[in-house]
Amino acid sequence: MQPTELPPRTAKAADAPPSPDDSPRALRDEVVELAQALPGDLRRLTVRSGERAIEVEWATATPAPPAPIATAATAAPPADEGVEPEVPEGMTAVRAPLVGTFYAAPSPDADPFVREGDEVEVGQTVGIVEAMKLMNPIVADEQAVVAEIRVADANSVEYDQVLMLLRPAGRPR
Structure with a gap:
């Protein structure tokens, strides 16, 4: 679903009394519904009530760890081309x-x-x-x-x- 496909929300009058939809529970339910409707895996979803703001951050593919900086002591080529486990056995x-x-x-x-x-x-x-x-x-x-x-x-x-x-x-x- 593209952001342009979402139906626009109607603006509420500033002088209107608070409705049940303004309750924290209703807001929570809306946030959960929004999170379920968003495509992809979410990494973070932040909602602020005062001055209302919603921030969405999507998870990305796990980045490869940075390559170690080679020095004279560590410049030897690896013994095999296999991937090293994140946590070696016994550690x-x-x-x-x-x-x-x-x-x-x-x-x-x-x-x-x-x-x-x-x-x-x-x-x-x-x-x-x-x-x-x-x-x-x-x-x-x-x-x-x-x-x-x-x-x-x-x-x-x-x-x-x-x-x-x-x-x-x-x-x-």
Whole structure:
């Protein structure tokens, strides 16, 4: 359905008393109906009541992760052309619980929460994801060793993006 195919809404008189259609429940029902009528997969649908606004963002195909920057130490060609799994066997992924900005340290001039090779305990903060001015701590779910940090400090992250990989404590590299 194209936006031009939607029937125009009739304007209500400004001095008319509020009707049952103006209730929050009616607005919610309209938003749900709109979301179901829109083509494709939605990523985000935002509705504001004051000064009424609706923002729609469609999901896109999952973008490929950025290619690592080759250095002298990493310039060797890959052993095989197979696709590497997102989380290698024997590793545990620490994932972003929401969309936001990842911070590796509590403040710009502080040391990072963890570095590769550090041992972490259950419940230990390993980073922060800031969203809408709220700092959300990211904690380790298991006793492990930080094997790889995949997101640089102050970079944007998506929901469920792998932030770092943990190797269970006592396991060989």
